[in-house]
Amino acid sequence: MSRSSVGHPSRSATRQLSVPQGVALYVGAVLGTGLLVLPSLAAKAAGPASLIAFSVLVLISAPVAATFGALAGRHPDAGGPATFALRAFGPKTSAVTGWWFYFGTLAGMPAASAFGATYVTELIGGGRTTTMLLAAVLVLVAIGVNLFGVHLSGRVQFVLTCFLALLLAGAVVLSAPKADTAHLQPFAPHGFAGIATAISLLVWSFTGWETVTHLAPDFRRPKRDLPLATGISILVIGVLYLAVGGMTILVLGPRAADTQAPLAALLGEGLGTSVRVVAAVIAVVVTLGVLNVFVASMAKLGAALGRDGALPRWLGKGSQGGDVPRRSLLVVTVGTAISFVVAILTGFELEQALRAENACLIGIYLVAMSAGVRLLPSGGRQWRFAVIATVLVFGVLLLACWYLLFAAVLAAGALIYLKFSRRSDARER
Template sequence: MKAPAEGGSLSVLQGTALTLAAVLGTGVISLPALAIDAAGPASLVAWAALLLISVPLAATFAALGARHPDGGGVSTYARLAFGERAATMVGWGFFLAIPIGAPVAAGFAASYVADAVGGGRTTEVVVTAAVIVVVAVMNWMGIQVSARVQLGIAAVIATLLLVAIVVSLPRVDVDNLTPFLTHGWSGVGAAAALLVWAFAGWEIVSSLSAEYRHPRRDIGRATATTLAVVTVLYLGIAFVTVAVLGGAAGRAPLADLLAGAFGDWARPLTTVIAALLTVGAINAYFAGASRLGASLAITGAAPRWLGSDIGDGRRTPRHALAFVAGLGLVVTVGEAVLGQPTDATLLVTTGTFALVYVVGTAAAVRLLPGGWPRVAAIVSFVASVGLVVLTGPAVLLPIATGLAGLCWTLRRPSRARVASAAEPEPHQGRDVGEAAYCAEG
């Protein structure tokens, strides 16, 4: 099927909202406190370092998305640069990481709800499952509906977080910044490994690149705007958490900050922020993951059922969406039965993100032209390798998942060959997966 001349239906503002939700996500809710536990005041160094890394990383994925807009995202870039097997491995690892990580993201908001209503573990599990269901329904209704909702969510989130920063500044206590390096540089490294979660998102938005009206123009604009907003909000929240709360920061630092400024009546407001951040982040990831799953199926790299509901016209890959949401609920229930916290899979998920960054940036080194795009790709690749090293043994699970996907594909060589034969040349800019389900409806 011939790909459409124009892109999809996302505007720059809608794309910015989706990107902001994916990158800002739930990290700002609880990670500042977790980073303080790991590194003390020096956690600010980890935040600043990852923000610096985000600049070339965001530029790299924006350049890839603009040149190769496709629902396969990083999997497509790996296919163009390294072949079908690499694409299958990274595609499987990333696709399955989304439902594994969804309970972590939803659980951050659930802890705020439990804090506000005085609920315990049962409340957290119920809220976690409810968030996954709500986001699945939003995506089921289509990308335009979820993008419009996302735009409103992004505006409210940015405003509320900015208020939290401003009202907390008068209560800054410089004594909370000393001693600065309380856990040594190894603590900073440990904090950085946790904070990868807060900076993941650039990679999943690449799976939405074909949904933009004008990918070559709009993706760069949306990325630049997102990067500026994220820098202000992340550094602001991280600083006031350290300088105002210090070692007393609990699981819900935003609640503590606003309650300190306005009184306990403000705690429910932080629950609203947490819920919106969570819904927004998981919405962006479910949107990208469903398109990734369908693209893998269409190219023969995943079970055909995942993409079998995609026909003519731009439609939501509901089979892939149902799989992602369903597995996310299974993981949530499984953790509850085993007595594990909802963030039990945090490092596994961040390890997957780091590996995806390694593959995506390595592909960018081969696919992007010389000059600043390739320099950004090289810097991003080196930084991504460092993040994988910091993550440690947790990266073994996504590697195993990728190998399982490769084994599955090798048992179906005929379909893989057909898909490869149908794939256009890299300069055409669109993969067969995108041509199959991203035609203008």
């Protein structure tokens, strides 16, 4: 594997991210746009038993996050999980893993940005077209921030995350006096099937651990900083998710399944008034935080895949210095625009698009956790975490059902591209 050009800094000056910025990036990526809508979708699927789904995913995310942190610390490269797969299983698995993230995320960008745009549309009025236009604006802002490099992106992320944490804590504290345990009955109106559906939906809320691995080379001391940032982030994210999910059920009761903006409803209960403006601000902050990290990670990954031959090598050129690769960022911009056009022309079902992208992300997680079993020191604590995470993620994968077809199509595309690109390289030689 080439160690040149992309993502592996040769000069300490390129390593600009600190532990606090790493925590901000993790929290922004994981405590993402799903927090705006998914508590309601989970409540609709499972009733109060959605709290079980939240708890399960918090428990699963701990060993998963720890494994990602350990791998990224030991193998800091812009390829992230694709690099782990390359080291553990070879170029074919690496290409598939990279395509899952790169193209799966591109396909899901309208969904990710529409989460926050929905809140703004509720405030200013308008329909689906307005929501999609606002979503596109949010993506453009994130792309604009990343044009100036990962250092500015990290600083912006730190400010956004601090502001978000304060707003979420305020929503929980202000609404807590109106919590009612009577809202826990009936606890599981749709049985185990409802809980399983809620888990498959909430997977989106707990993805993002893989995203920061693409930025590992930009940390000052990856081997120390990434595991530390990961551990702090697990604690912060777990507490905030359980608090928001719990208050959604205890405060809103049956209304939790009906509202499209649960955070706005919680703030309304706490303040005794309409707080759509505050809710829209939270939505914009959350969405920009997620998009900021994903755009940076996708740009880094695209260049790394170009370097390793899983995408056109043009993407990997001119990417020295550890900053956001401009060519790959251009492709991300164009690809996102195409995704928006397709979403607008064909109709856009948020839940279905979400679960299709989730299938890709779960596949990435399974490959990365399996790579951890092979790459981390056998018998050690990190290795044991990787074994546990592999078993848990495989269980979650089964819940994706037929949405795995989307991941299968991307996998086939990656393998076909790899086969023909090698033939082309051989002819050129």
